Amino acid sequence: MPDIFISPKNTEPSVPVETSEIPKTDFQKHQFPGHTHNRLSAFCLYPDGVDFETRSDKERIILLLRKHPITNLKWIIITLLLLTGPTLLGLFGIFSYLPVGFSLVISLAWYLVTSAYAIESFLDWYFNVYFVTTHRVIDVDFYNLINKRVSDAEIEKIEDVSYTTGGVLRTMLNYGDVFIQTAAEVSEFDFAAIPNPEKVVKILDDLRQKV
Amino acid sequence: MMQQISFLDFNVWILVKTLALVLLGMYLVFSLVVVRQVKMMTDTLQLGFETPAKFLAYFHLAFAVFVFIAALVIL
Numbered sequence: 001m002p003d004i005f006i007s008p009k010n011t012e013p014s015v016p017v018e019t020s021e022i023p024k025t026d027f028q029k030h031q032f033p034g035h036t037h038n039r040l041s042a043f044c045l046y047p048d049g050v051d052f053e054t055r056s057d058k059e060r061i062i063l064l065l066r067k068h069p070i071t072n073l074k075w076i077i078i079t080l081l082l083l084t085g086p087t088l089l090g091l092f093g094i095f096s097y098l099p100v101g102f103s104l105v106i107s108l109a110w111y112l113v114t115s116a117y118a119i120e121s122f123l124d125w126y127f128n129v130y131f132v133t134t135h136r137v138i139d140v141d142f143y144n145l146i147n148k149r150v151s152d153a154e155i156e157k158i159e160d161v162s163y164t165t166g167g168v169l170r171t172m173l174n175y176g177d178v179f180i181q182t183a184a185e186v187s188e189f190d191f192a193a194i195p196n197p198e199k200v201v202k203i204l205d206d207l208r209q210k211v
Numbered sequence: 212m213m214q215q216i217s218f219l220d221f222n223v224w225i226l227v228k229t230l231a232l233v234l235l236g237m238y239l240v241f242s243l244v245v246v247r248q249v250k251m252m253t254d255t256l257q258l259g260f261e262t263p264a265k266f267l268a269y270f271h272l273a274f275a276v277f278v279f280i281a282a283l284v285i286l
Contacts, residue, residue: 039259051257064258099224101285105231108278112238115274116245119267126260127252140256145248148255 040126042066042175043195052131052140054150063132063203067125067193068175075121082114130191132203137180139189153184156211161204163197180204228286235279242275 035045044050047064055061086107089095095103124142131138138152158180165176176197180189194200249268253261 049257049259053255102224102227105278105282105285108281109231109235109238112271112274112278115271116242119245119271123249123252123264123267126258126264127256129256129258142248142252145244146251148251150255 040069042068043199052138052150054138054152055133056135058134059136060134061131062134062207063130063200065130065132065191065194065200066128068173068195070169070173070175071193072121072125075118079114079118079121082117083111085114086110130189130194132200132207134207137182137189137204139186139191151186151189153180153182153186153189155204155207157183158204158208159183161201161208163201165197178204224286228282231282231286232279235275235282239272239275239279242272246272 035047036043037048038044042065044064045062047061050061050064052061089106090103095106098106127140127142129140131140134155136152136154137158138150141149141151143149160181161178163176163178165171165174170176170193173195174197175193175195178189178191178194178197178200180191181187182189191197191200246265246268249264253264
């Protein structure tokens with residue numbers, strides 16, 4: 001009997017290309033679409049020259065993530081507004097009530113605090129990163145200036161992975177939150193405001209299948 | 212203005228200067244903590260941005276020292 005309908009063969013590999021073949025050479029690594037040499041990138045597949053304290057010798061970093069660069073907009077705008085502070089104080093004549101030296105020192109101190117705010121905000125964004133390695137997911141948090149928290153969970157302990165996007169900006173720029181439920185000590189990982197959340201979920205699902 | 216405030220043989224601006232120097236001294240400690248923080252960050256993570264991050268921290272420290280000395284001399 002002739003076949004009435006033959007479903008098209010699934011030409012896509014069952015395992016996403018990102019993790020099905022872990023690149024062994026730099027050339028292979030550079031072929032992946034998500035690979036970048038931009039040090040300020042928020043999404044980098046197989047990053048070059050990146051390492052962290054607790055990485056074991058056999059462990060390879062698959063993904064480096066941090067918050068989408070657009071999340072920096074708030075502190076950049078605040079910094080720009082703060083920079084106008086001494087000029088506005090001068091325009092409103094506040095400095096005229098003070099001795100000459102005081103107005104200069106107040107202006108310098110204002111710029112000093114503004115620079116601290118900008119530097120701290122940038123460092124906070126840059127160094128709060130998430131890693132997906134061949135063995136683990138890792139969340140590195142720095143908070144309150146001198147405190148850090150490094151949480152990790154083995155890939156095999158991941159129970160569920162989901163993501164959310166929503167809102168105009170998040171939809172337009174394609175970033176969102178990825179939630180990872182685990183059976184490890186830290187029961188939930190929240191990769192907040194990361195770019196391409198659907199790709200991250202796909203990579204994690206793929207890794208879980210392989211384990 | 213200064214003459215108006217310096218009543219009863221007490222110059223208020225001396226007090227303000229002392230207070231400003233104390234605050235800027237405390238800020239110097241904060242800027243040292245920032246340097247320490249960046250060192251901890253760069254020790255924990257190697258992301259290829261260690262040198263600029265350290266430069267930012269030391270720039271901030273140098274700026275804080277400059278403002279402290281400026282306050283000491285000018286006020």
